[in-house]
Amino acid sequence: MLLDRGALYVAGVDEAGRGPLAGPVVVAAVRLDPNRIPQGLNDSKKLTEAKREALYEEIMACADVAIVSAPPTDIETLNIRGATLAAMAKAVAALPQKADRALIDGRDVPPALPCPGIALVGGDGRSVSIAAASIVAKVTRDRMCAIMDADAPHFGFSGHKGYGTAAHMKALKLNGPCRHHRSEFAPIAALLAAGNARELEN
Template sequence: MGRRRPTTDPAPALFAGEADGPDFSHETMLMARGARYVAGVDEAGRGPLAGPVVVAAVRLDPNHIPSGLDDSKKLNAERRDHLYEAIMGHADVAIATAPPDEIVSKNIRGATLAAMARAVRALPQAADRALIDGRDVPPALPCPGIALVGGDGRSLSIAAASIVAKVTRDRMCAIMDCDAPGFGFSGHKGYGTAAHLAALDRHGPCRHHRAEFAPVAMLLQRATVT
């Protein structure tokens, strides 16, 4: 028999009546319908001009859910680091990255979806369902997936994944800063701040930059012409 293709469950009907913040009702509903292993999936780093996209897949232990989980963007760095340690200590976690060359070859959306599928496949135990932050279910996902727009503010599992992905990427940016000093990656995390753009203009792109992203592409084109 051929491999069963992932499907998307009818999220609006299944998850009516959203709470103000993330909760465990999405996971509980799926487990009541027969799923034993529900993972949340989120990414960090789609928008920057440099560095990888980092994806985390997290399966929380219903009996050991860290207090204070929320969308990583709503938490300060100290709180994210604290929750990261709690998640890593009590949950099943898998992390996948899409480096700049994959982003160039597949575009940012394709590279992100591919990394999401890799992260779910890398979990210690195969997931029965995956809750995906955003509008898209990765086509290569190894299990049925549900796309939740704003999922990091709706599902505790996705919120946990958002924290793991964000902390992991921030730490990778610190390593990038050591590898390519002068760009300030530890500060702006690869985003197109005024300081980053000034460093780009001064030094030109480095190996961590995404060649197809403007203004990196413009600088590369200018260098080719001259």
């Protein structure tokens, strides 16, 4: 355990929204208080929405938390991997104290991380700090999707959260992409290319 090795400020880092066709990728960095670790922390995907919401409130009340989102414009510029890693580094740097170590869910340690990092595949099921970060990132992004839904209600972002469901793809074909969509993702790029081709024909 890192705390046993003298690392006093260990942050868990995770993202939500790497795969959807729309919306930001959201990263959270969380440093838990060893004396106030919420019960029931787990990979956010394995929790009910109600449980995630309850744990989110508990984490925010007793832990150091930093949240960074990378909008579709960042994803277009840096690609999804680059935007995610950059947001991870920014989230760790935004914590109120400099972290001794950062535990990163996945295979990559962000190159600009302001402290030593350890990548853990399946980390949200192996580290309570990463699990807490996954919950914060997921709840935050879901709330952003509700805002996107209010802005562009014909897409149904509150339901599918930007993933390429049948309903989402149908709405895309009917309406074309909106400003929340990731233009470089293949289904969106194909629609944009088809639209440009039709304009040239006309």
